[in-house]
Amino acid sequence: MADEGEEGRRSDARVPVGRRVFLSLGALATVGVVLGARLQSAARGVLGSGIGGLFPFGDRFRIYSITGSYPAITAEAYRLEVSGLVKRPQALTLADLEAMPATRLVRTFQCVTGWSVPGVEWEGVALSAILERAGVRPGAVAVSFSSYDHADTESLTLDQARMSDVIVAYRMLGAPVTQEHGGPVRLYVAPMFGYKSLKWLSAIRVVDRVEPGFWERNGYPVNGWLDGSTGPTDPRLGLA
């Protein structure tokens, strides 16, 4: 019996297991890529936030830093400089910002590379209110941002900077913005991908042309709208 089996094995047509393994894993991965976003929300329902945050589908920020260090700025020492084409240059303290009318947003934080964190709470001052306080002078076209990390820079057109969901945030996730998330104060450009939301915001300069920021000089679109469009105007305006 055993010997017969052995003989049988030799003459038998062989099973193409290799091809099957490659095709099934390839198909599984393809389905995962194409349906990824939908699977993500389903998996989030199951895993929840907490421990789910450690798993691939979980709600998780991936912390990026250009310089490899997080600038340490105390709430007391923090200053936001507003300069350039403005009538009244400012050096705002955290208390100054907190004294201004607050804007609260709850949005999905979406990275251009694909990961996202749903339902993030933000609180801060509308950038438009800060620009109004400084008084934008004629000839101004764009706004440039710099970071306490002395490396990251960002830019928005003046129209973009005046959108109601672009804020200078001092609270995030229900607490003061942490150091790793860009605290004590960071930019949050809700309608665009995460790289536009510069961390450790140190200065706002009103300028006469768009100056592409760090990520844009490294290949990211200057206008990183969440719908993937890259024109200067808000794609949501067309829908309204």
Next chain:
Amino acid sequence: MARDSGPATVLRFSATQRVAHWVNALLFLVLIVTAIPLYFGSLFGLVLERHVVEMVHLWCGLALPVPLVVSMLGPWGAPMRADLARVSRWSHAEVEWLRRLGRSALRADKFNPGQKLNTLIVGATILVLLATGAMLQWFSPFPVAWRAGATDVHDLFALAITVVIAAHVILALTHPRALAAMVRGRVSAAWARRYAPGWADELGLEAPRGSTEREEAEKVTSP
């Protein structure tokens, strides 16, 4: 004692195969080590400059298929090609053995079905990780939903392959003679008859006196 007739040792892995294996292993190790701070960014924070870790991960990832592909090509690739043919086309007995998790009799080939499956899973996963990793690096042609999918597929396959590799390493460490074959290339004829009797037959290694084929086969399936 003169149990063995014929050669005392036989070549299991050519020098090319061994070099390819260990270069591949080193690349996988670097990829796993660099993946940890990239994945758990908020826990590890700033072990190293993130950009440097990213670049190391990217280039090791792109290099991953190179040793395997090079080891398959050219005249030096003949043993690799022959082994891949063994690994990819199975007998029905092998399929049955795997289906019953090793509880059916099998006169094992040069590699047992577990080893063959490991090779196939690692190979296919390398391709998946390479494709999704490239989508994460060069994301602009893809819709945002696909980038999200690629991120999760990359993470999940990486997690799975890390578990597979960990099991592979544990099995290697608990089977030192099998591990030695991947270091020195050769195994004893007795080892081949015991663990790879089908292969031993092909090589013309005679069964030791006083032992029937059936006993040999049973040895393989016993723990």
